[in-house]
């Protein structure tokens with residue numbers, strides 16, 4: 670299937686990055702969010718990130734300007750008219766995603782492939798909310814999208830071979846390497862492995878085994894990862910980490926292995942959601 674125009678639902682950390690790489694690959698892109706301020710922030714983030722690429726000489730100023738030109742921003746779903754691929758990157762919440770896909774299916778489902786950037790939620794159940802479940806797929810980008818090489822692709826039970834091939838080719842055109850999660854299980858591959866690790870780091874902090882700095886430095890230098898687990902959690906968003914752990918716990922029959930640390934829940938209750946909120950395990954203000 671030929672993709673001529675791409676829509677992105679949600680203009681947060683992930684939505685702006687997906688719009689960036691899709692427009693840089695040459696597609697006209699329409700971004701939609703319920704929040705006008707999120708759209709405004711997304712526009713300036715994309716412009717800032719493209720300017721950084723120009724400074725590093727990975728793209729020219731002309732390419733950056735043309736990329737910005739290709740992206741439209743709207744609070745209206747109607748802006749997706751003519752999109753062949755719509756990638757949903759709204760908040761990690763099952764009820765919300767089901768509602769969004771019901772709406773997308775009603776208006777665009779006959780023609781467009783509907784992909785979700787969910788970190789953990791069942792693709793099969795999301796697809797079942799639509800009239801064309803064969804055209805629904807998981808397209809899991811990593812954060813920050815312009816820098817991270819991977820897109821994890823997840824087939825729901827109903828996803829067709831054509832949908833998979835089209836989305837796989839689109840991700841590759843965006844310069845990404847793809848891996849396929851062969852089974853639509855909670856957290857797929859990446860978050861099934863990552864989230865228990867992050868949660869264990871929060872438990873270590875909660876139990877006073879080390880400070881946040883000690884835990885992060887220990888894991889960074891001790892296991893040769895680019896950043897420690899608590900910094901990574903702050904970058905992902907603590908609300909997103911908590912939501913993923915809850916999906917893992919509930920989807921794996923209540924297995925206590927996935928029980929979110931109470932400290933993580935407390936931080937989310939406090940609104941300390943990580944870098945995007947200015948405070949998480951670390952302070953980002955200023």
Ligand code: NAD
Nearest residue numbers: 679681682683702703704707758759760761787788812905
């Ligand atoms: P975020 O909090 O930065 O942004 C979410 C955006 O969704 C907000 O701008 C919000 O206004 C918008 N939104 C909420 N309801 C909406 C609706 N009904 N219609 C349109 N927009 C709506 O979150 P994020 O980090 O960008 O995560 C988005 C999705 O990407 C989640 O499913 C998350 O699990 C997934 N994801 C996140 C990461 C990460 O590292 N943060 C990595 C991979 C995947």
